[in-house]
Amino acid sequence: MNHKSIQIINQEHATISAMLYSIEMMERRGPKGNRPLFFEVLRAMLFYIDEFPEKQHHPKENLYLFPPVLKKAPELRETIEQLELDHKVGEYRIRELQHLLLRWEILGDDCEAEFRSAAKKYYDFYLHHLQLENSLIIPKALKVLDDEEWSLMDEAFEDNSDPWLSHSVDSVYQNLFSKITNHAPAPIGLGDS
Ligand SMILES: [Fe+2]
Numbered sequence: 001m002n003h004k005s006i007q008i009i010n011q012e013h014a015t016i017s018a019m020l021y022s023i024e025m026m027e028r029r030g031p032k033g034n035r036p037l038f039f040e041v042l043r044a045m046l047f048y049i050d051e052f053p054e055k056q057h058h059p060k061e062n063l064y065l066f067p068p069v070l071k072k073a074p075e076l077r078e079t080i081e082q083l084e085l086d087h088k089v090g091e092y093r094i095r096e097l098q099h100l101l102l103r104w105e106i107l108g109d110d111c112e113a114e115f116r117s118a119a120k121k122y123y124d125f126y127l128h129h130l131q132l133e134n135s136l137i138i139p140k141a142l143k144v145l146d147d148e149e150w151s152l153m154d155e156a157f158e159d160n161s162d163p164w165l166s167h168s169v170d171s172v173y174q175n176l177f178s179k180i181t182n183h184a185p186a187p188i189g190l191g192d193s
């Protein structure tokens with residue numbers, strides 16, 4: 001079945017994965033000859049994760065996806081509790097990462113290793129989270145949700161303003177969108193890899 005909400009969740013998961021991958025590429029590449037641009041773009045990418053997945057994607061999963069799946073498939077309770085906990089700590093972890101990037105930028109390269117180590121843990125944490133949702137929650141939702149649950153979920157997920165999905169030029173996030181697409185490495189941007 002082709003539910004709009006599932007298409008949007010899949011697109012959002014793909015965007016988050018691409019953003020994480022580009023952040024990792026960028027971090028591996030390091031500041032090279034343009035230190036200010038390196039920090040500006042990396043900061044914009046971390047801000048994107050804080051602004052969209054954390055504030056829009058996760059709350060909708062908590063409200064519209066997890067409860068009906070849990071009601072019909074109680075065997076997934078442990079997994080769903082873990083995913084909800086990830087959503088809770090994820091917000092703290094992305095802020096922490098932004099802070100560690102600022103420390104590196106402002107206090108200097110003695111703080112680089114601390115950022116790199118936290119960033120690696122963050123990618124692993126997030127990719128594991130997405131993998132659990134993709135492999136266990138979404139397939140189960142497709143089997144057990146009823147029409148009313150689908151219409152609530154479709155309505156909630158269609159109401160999104162992620163610039164990567166809407167590509168709206170009027171968006172207040174246009175500067176953020178342009179900065180990342182023009183300078184970040186593939187797959188999210190057009191900058192050097
Ligand atoms: Fe999630």
Ligand SMILES: [Fe+2]
Nearest residue numbers: 013057061133
């Ligand atoms: Fe998700």
